[in-house]
Amino acid sequence: MATPLDSFHAVIPAGGAGTRLWPLSRASRPKFLLDLDGSGRSLIQQTWDRLNDLVPAERIHVVTGHAHAAAIREQLPDLTGLFVEPSPRDSMPAIGLAAAVIGAEHPGAIIGSFAADHVIDDQVSFAEAIGQAVAVARTGLVTTIGITPTGPSTAFGYVESGDRLDVEGAGSARAVRSFVEKPDAETAARYVAGGAHSWNGGMFVTRTDVLMGHLERLQPGLHAGLRTIAEAWPTSSRDDVLDRTWPGLTKIAIDHAIAEPVALEGGMAVVPGEFTWDDVGDFAALLDIGAASSPETVWVDGSGLALSEDGTTIAVVGLDDVIVVRTHDALLVVARDRAQQVKDVVAELRRRGRDDLV
Amino acid sequence: MATPLDSFHAVIPAGGAGTRLWPLSRASRPKFLLDLDGSGRSLIQQTWDRLNDLVPAERIHVVTGHAHAAAIREQLPDLTGLFVEPSPRDSMPAIGLAAAVIGAEHPGAIIGSFAADHVIDDQVSFAEAIGQAVAVARTGLVTTIGITPTGPSTAFGYVESGDRLDVEGAGSARAVRSFVEKPDAETAARYVAGGAHSWNGGMFVTRTDVLMGHLERLQPGLHAGLRTIAEAWPTSSRDDVLDRTWPGLTKIAIDHAIAEPVALEGGMAVVPGEFTWDDVGDFAALLDIGAASSPETVWVDGSGLALSEDGTTIAVVGLDDVIVVRTHDALLVVARDRAQQVKDVVAELRRRGRDDLV
Numbered sequence: 053m054a055t056p057l058d059s060f061h062a063v064i065p066a067g068g069a070g071t072r073l074w075p076l077s078r079a080s081r082p083k084f085l086l087d088l089d090g091s092g093r094s095l096i097q098q099t100w101d102r103l104n105d106l107v108p109a110e111r112i113h114v115v116t117g118h119a120h121a122a123a124i125r126e127q128l129p130d131l132t133g134l135f136v137e138p139s140p141r142d143s144m145p146a147i148g149l150a151a152a153v154i155g156a157e158h159p160g161a162i163i164g165s166f167a168a169d170h171v172i173d174d175q176v177s178f179a180e181a182i183g184q185a186v187a188v189a190r191t192g193l194v195t196t197i198g199i200t201p202t203g204p205s206t207a208f209g210y211v212e213s214g215d216r217l218d219v220e221g222a223g224s225a226r227a228v229r230s231f232v233e234k235p236d237a238e239t240a241a242r243y244v245a246g247g248a249h250s251w252n253g254g255m256f257v258t259r260t261d262v263l264m265g266h267l268e269r270l271q272p273g274l275h276a277g278l279r280t281i282a283e284a285w286p287t288s289s290r291d292d293v294l295d296r297t298w299p300g301l302t303k304i305a306i307d308h309a310i311a312e313p314v315a316l317e318g319g320m321a322v323v324p325g326e327f328t329w330d331d332v333g334d335f336a337a338l339l340d341i342g343a344a345s346s347p348e349t350v351w352v353d354g355s356g357l358a359l360s361e362d363g364t365t366i367a368v369v370g371l372d373d374v375i376v377v378r379t380h381d382a383l384l385v386v387a388r389d390r391a392q393q394v395k396d397v398v399a400e401l402r403r404r405g406r407d408d409l410v
Numbered sequence: 411m412a413t414p415l416d417s418f419h420a421v422i423p424a425g426g427a428g429t430r431l432w433p434l435s436r437a438s439r440p441k442f443l444l445d446l447d448g449s450g451r452s453l454i455q456q457t458w459d460r461l462n463d464l465v466p467a468e469r470i471h472v473v474t475g476h477a478h479a480a481a482i483r484e485q486l487p488d489l490t491g492l493f494v495e496p497s498p499r500d501s502m503p504a505i506g507l508a509a510a511v512i513g514a515e516h517p518g519a520i521i522g523s524f525a526a527d528h529v530i531d532d533q534v535s536f537a538e539a540i541g542q543a544v545a546v547a548r549t550g551l552v553t554t555i556g557i558t559p560t561g562p563s564t565a566f567g568y569v570e571s572g573d574r575l576d577v578e579g580a581g582s583a584r585a586v587r588s589f590v591e592k593p594d595a596e597t598a599a600r601y602v603a604g605g606a607h608s609w610n611g612g613m614f615v616t617r618t619d620v621l622m623g624h625l626e627r628l629q630p631g632l633h634a635g636l637r638t639i640a641e642a643w644p645t646s647s648r649d650d651v652l653d654r655t656w657p658g659l660t661k662i663a664i665d666h667a668i669a670e671p672v673a674l675e676g677g678m679a680v681v682p683g684e685f686t687w688d689d690v691g692d693f694a695a696l697l698d699i700g701a702a703s704s705p706e707t708v709w710v711d712g713s714g715l716a717l718s719e720d721g722t723t724i725a726v727v728g729l730d731d732v733i734v735v736r737t738h739d740a741l742l743v744v745a746r747d748r749a750q751q752v753k754d755v756v757a758e759l760r761r762r763g764r765d766d767l768v
Contacts, residue, residue, distance in 0.1 A: 074725075075725075350755050350758050350759065352748075352751055352754045352755055352758070353748065353751065354743075360741070364738075364739050364740055364741060365739070365740050365741070365759070365764070365767055366740075366741045366742075366743070367432075367433075367740070367741065367742045367743070367744075367752075367755040367758075367759075368742075368743045368744070369742070369743070369744035369745065369748050369749075369751050369752055369754070369755060370744055370745035370747070370748025370751060371729070371732065371743060371744070371745050371748075374729065374743065376741070376743050378736070378741055380722075381722050381723070382722055382723050382724075382725070383718070383722060383723070383724045383725065383734070383736050383741065384724075384725045384726075384727070385712075385724070385725070385726045385727070385729060385732065385734050385743050386725075386726070386727035386728055386729070387727065387728035387729050389728070390710075390711065390727050390728025390729075391727075393710050393711065393727050393728060394725075394727055396710045396727070397708050397710055397725040397727060400708050400710070401708065401723070401725075406723070409723055
């Protein structure tokens with residue numbers, strides 16, 4: 053008997069270094085490959101586990117660059133669907149490539165895209181949200197999961213929900229009125245008080261043919277390129293066509309290419325995600341998700357997070373809410389409320405020509 | 411022709427780990443062996459240089475424990491007078507040993523004791539102070555150098571000066587009225603405003619026979635033990651007598667054994683030291699003496715001192731007046747105004763049985 057997720061494929065775009073988590077994350081060792089919460093599984097492995105609980109391994113696809121393909125294969129030994137981009141062109145070409153190829157092979161397939169480097173807690177709620185999103189996507193709407201805010205965060209974009217939709221198996225689905233960028237504190241507080249706004253977790257669930265249709269209309273050049281690649285995919289000219297076509301694809305995020313314009317046309321839906329979610333954007337977020345300090349740490353009138361990647365002992369004296377990260381080749385000390393500025397360290401190191409450290 | 415410093419011998423007691431400079435200083439690598447100010451010379455080498463400018467190498471003596479004898483010989487290749495204590499018995503037995511042996515060999519000798527781990531700037535003023543102190547000591551007074559305060563420090567003891575003395579070649583000498591312990595801030599401010607108080611830099615200049623005479627009266631057991639050792643010193647039984655006698659010597663600092671009681675009897679004098687002096691008691695002091703951060707350090711809205719002993723890059727974001735010290739095996743992050751509490755880290759590490767780190 054068919055189950056609701058039978059035609060569902062998961063796509064994991066794995067890109068971006070996460071410069072605000074330097075020196076843990078590096079260009080050569082991006083955030084998604086790291087075990088940031090000390091769980092024993094990297095963020096992409098946790099993402100895999102979460103999705104593999106819903107669909108078999110052969111329906112989980114990862115899109116990444118050449119630099120990280122080997123590490124991903126090593127971390128995800130059951131992965132069969134790895135798309136290797138010739139160069140980074142942002143999230144729309146990455147997800148579009150998977151959509152075009154999967155849709156050609158499995159007409160009517162529904163894909164959901166999930167960032168490789170987010171943290172989600174509560175698998176039951178996650179599965180419930182995916183089930184509803186797939187039911188809504190089947191009706192032809194591009195569906196996102198709106199994370200129920202735990203507070204007026206200014207670190208995330210928001211989804212404004214509109215009228216309730218009448219979809220069987222998706223009792224909580226609503227139309228999306230609009231997507232809004234990261235707000236200021238006052239606006240965020242108003243959003244959370246109002247109840248119509250949820251966090252944009254960057255998760256999109258859609259029929260491949262619906263996505264390709266939107267692309268054909270909104271980004272015809274990109275659409276044509278993806279079609280060309282998808283047609284060559286099962287043939288011996290796959291790599292030639294990919295290498296030739298890819299550099300010409302429009303570099304654009306799925307939010308700008310699809311989510312924002314389609315929402316304004318009434319083509320987007322949102323289902324609530326009641327689970328704990330974080331994009332672990334900086335070290336303050338890492339503290340928020342409960343990351344533990346290295347057990348050897350000595351605190352004397354101090355508090356915060358101390359991570360010693362090389363196992364050496366860290367001592368903190370007379371400083372509260374401080375984050376200390378030691379790797380074999382670098383050391384970061386940052387005030388918790390300045391965690392966003394760590395990217396400035398990476399910029400400065402690049403300026404100094406210390407690409408070996410970034 | 412005889413010069414005023416002809417009978418002068420310098421004695422450098424080299425002991426004490428300096429736990430407030432952990433993780434730079436360790437039991438096995440005490441403060442005096444470290445190049446703390448980046449000058450290229452360790453503190454004991456700087457002390458040697460300062461004294462060797464005044465007296466020849468054969469009149470500079472170091473007293474230390476077995477653990478550091480080899481390192482001192484390596485750092486001071488011209489040193490001929492090394493006294494190795496069988497065990498640490500504080501400063502009075504250490505200086506007393508040197509006084510007894512030097513006095514037996516050179517009747518009428520004047521010794522000056524100088525800590526191995528202090529920083530002094532302005533050799534001209536230092537030499538001027540020593541010259542005056544030796545002139546006063548020749549008259550039979552135990553003479554200290556009172557450091558002219560640069561501010562109302564609560565980190566040092568003070569010397570209260572009394573009446574002016576009439577000694578040729580020591581126009582600034584005064585009697586010592588008393589020695590006072592580290593004061594509170596209000597008292598320190600009053601001392602500095604009053605003008606009669608100077609910092610006790612722990613430098614004592616005295617005729618050996620005068621010192622031994624005070625010891626015979628005030629610490630007769632210690633005096634007898636030192637005499638016994640000094641008599642055996644030129645003989646083949648030196649080591650036997652030293653090992654047998656040393657453990658019974660009273661463990662006491664020269665301040666308590668001699669300076670404080672003799673001052674109350676009117677037997678102490680003080681000459682002013684107009685030079686910059688610091689005992690580099692903690693990392694805040696290290697900042698005060700102008701220690702420079704490792705050149706690779708990246709500061710983003712931050713300030714303080716960042717020392718990377720292993721050459722790795724340190725980045726500090728959003729923290730002012732912070733001190734960061736990285737060694738190959740440990741890491742300290744401390745607020746400048748909490749620098750004294752670093753000793754609590756060492757205590758905690760001992761409690762945890764991490765003697766390898768202290």
